[in-house]
Amino acid sequence: MTNEFRGDMHPEGARFAIVVSKYNDSITTKLLTGAVETLRAHHVADDAIDVAWVPGAWEIPLVADRLAKTKCYAAVICLGAVIRGETTHDQHINRHVSLSLGRISLDSGLPVLMGVLTCNSLEQAINRSGGTVGNKGTECAEAALEMVSLLRQLPSEE
Numbered sequence: 001m002t003n004e005f006r007g008d009m010h011p012e013g014a015r016f017a018i019v020v021s022k023y024n025d026s027i028t029t030k031l032l033t034g035a036v037e038t039l040r041a042h043h044v045a046d047d048a049i050d051v052a053w054v055p056g057a058w059e060i061p062l063v064a065d066r067l068a069k070t071k072c073y074a075a076v077i078c079l080g081a082v083i084r085g086e087t088t089h090d091q092h093i094n095r096h097v098s099l100s101l102g103r104i105s106l107d108s109g110l111p112v113l114m115g116v117l118t119c120n121s122l123e124q125a126i127n128r129s130g131g132t133v134g135n136k137g138t139e140c141a142e143a144a145l146e147m148v149s150l151l152r153q154l155p156s157e158e
Helices: 025-041 057-069 089-108 122-128 136-153
Strands: 016-021 049-054 075-083 112-119 129-131
Touching: 016 025, 016 057, 025 049, 025 075, 025 112, 025 129, 025 136, 049 057, 057 075, 057 089, 057 112, 075 089, 075 122, 075 136, 089 112, 112 122, 112 136, 122 129
Parallel strands: 016 049, 016 075, 075 112
Antiparallel strands: none
């Protein structure tokens, strides 16, 4: 018989950090609300949730890295909204953020969740922050809960 590892949504005693961008705050506040409500619904206490606000999406990786290095958190949830404009500026931000968050996760051994919307329009961002497509903040919090539980089941690196 094979061994199977599967996370659940109840990692006992886990602390979570959320890094959220102030830029496009009409969107990011909804993402944050979705994430916090999801963590609370799965019995994570308010004092086990720390939120760090950064100016924009570009700054998310620096703060996520700092929080991951503290070893105080079981996961870092990153939330932002980059909406395409008239130039390619959004592409450079999106590339930096996504690659950096992936590196932080692998370097720290922690789940670092990418809840940064990369949308072509404000309408798409609204739809992904509690509209018709759901709430990416909620999805990231659910993934964080599951990943923390899963990682606790896997064999240790030592």
